[in-house]
Amino acid sequence: MREDDTDWFTRWEEELPSPEELIPLSQSLISPDLALAFDIRLPNNSGQPHHHHHSTPPPQLPSSQANSSGAGDEPARTLKRPRLVWTPQLHKRFVDAVAHLGIKNAVPKTIMQLMSVDGLTRENVASHLQKYRLYLKRMQGLSSGGGGGSDPATDRLFASSPVPAHFLHPNRVPSSDHFMPSFVPIATLQQQQQLQPPQFHHRQISAAHYGSPTANGQSFLARQTQQQTLQRMSTPSLHSPVGNYVEDLESANANGGRTVLTLFPTRDD
DNA sequence: ACGCAAATAT
DNA sequence: GATATTTGCG
Numbered sequence: 316m317r318e319d320d321t322d323w324f325t326r327w328e329e330e331l332p333s334p335e336e337l338i339p340l341s342q343s344l345i346s347p348d349l350a351l352a353f354d355i356r357l358p359n360n361s362g363q364p365h366h367h368h369h370s371t372p373p374p375q376l377p378s379s380q381a382n383s384s385g386a387g388d389e390p391a392r393t394l395k396r397p398r399l400v401w402t403p404q405l406h407k408r409f410v411d412a413v414a415h416l417g418i419k420n421a422v423p424k425t426i427m428q429l430m431s432v433d434g435l436t437r438e439n440v441a442s443h444l445q446k447y448r449l450y451l452k453r454m455q456g457l458s459s460g461g462g463g464g465s466d467p468a469t470d471r472l473f474a475s476s477p478v479p480a481h482f483l484h485p486n487r488v489p490s491s492d493h494f495m496p497s498f499v500p501i502a503t504l505q506q507q508q509q510l511q512p513p514q515f516h517h518r519q520i521s522a523a524h525y526g527s528p529t530a531n532g533q534s535f536l537a538r539q540t541q542q543q544t545l546q547r548m549s550t551p552s553l554h555s556p557v558g559n560y561v562e563d564l565e566s567a568n569a570n571g572g573r574t575v576l577t578l579f580p581t582r583d584d
Numbered sequence: 585a586c587g588c589a590a591a592t593a594t
Numbered sequence: 595g596a597t598a599t600t601t602g603c604g
Contacts, residue, residue, distance in 0.1 A: 398594065398598055422586065437585090442599060445588065472597090 399439050403475035408432065409443060414479040447473060451482050 401409075412429040413421040423441035430440070450473040 395599095401598080424585070438599070441586080442597095444586095446598085448587085 396434075396436075399435070401443060401472055403472065405432065406443075406472055407476040409440070409447070410476045410479065413444075413447075414481070418481065451478065454478065455483055 408430050409426065412426045416425055416429060421444075423437045423444055426444065427435055427437050427440045450470055453470070
């Protein structure tokens with residue numbers, strides 16, 4: 316059975332998200348513009364200060380921190396944020412994080428830390444994780460039972476990202492017998508703890524809502540100018556994604572006023 | 585802090 | 595109505 320070993324190893328390797336996907340963490344749920352609009356304090360990359368960009372003034376937040384004088388203005392934590400929309404991308408990041416943490420360490424807090432998505436809370440992750448587990452459970456039941464393949468619309472999101480093999484196995488994780496290249500400690504210790512609450516100034520913006528189950532996946536909006544999206548242009552501007560950027564978050568209250576925060580446009584991955 | 589089921593909110 | 599969030603318990 317040694318073939319099995321090498322086999323799974325290979326598969327395991329392939330499943331690995333590119334370093335770029337996990338390491339350069341610190342994605343932002345909030346676009347700079349939005350952040351400004353909301354007076355959100357975007358945590359800078361305070362991990363490894365690469366000081367080799369002299370001409371790149373980080374879009375720091377001059378931010379209005381002039382309110383530190385206690386004038387009733389620190390409800391950051393107690394403020395209700397808009398519902399988080401789990402885009403396929405965001406979910407993928409979630410899955411990657413879980414995959415690399417291993418089932419064992421994949422708890423809301425660590426997942427959240429690994430994901431390094433600004434604005435993402437532990438509750439967000441916990442909630443998502445709970446649902447994801449249910450999804451995995453369902454998957455197992457279906458695959459082993461012998462039922463037909465079905466893609467419930469309910470699982471669309473989860474289906475958007477491949478499920479790492481180990482997730483379905485209540486078995487063992489590839490850690491005891493093999494040495495996991497522990498490239499884990501990426502962003503494990505970082506911000507958070509005392510300077511995390513992105514304070515939303517509930518202005519009145521609505522982001523896009525993504526509730527178009529019937530449509531494929533054209534659901535994206537909210538954009539900004541981060542490498543994240545830029546790297547996607549393997550082919551010369553075939554489609555100009557970079558045209559309608561931002562501003563997508565606008566009146567979307569067609570439904571009654573749903574304020575939602577969403578992530579990058581991204582097609583799929 | 586976790587996890588989970590159920591209730592609740594959008 | 596689908597989804598995300600909150601709540602109550604262990």
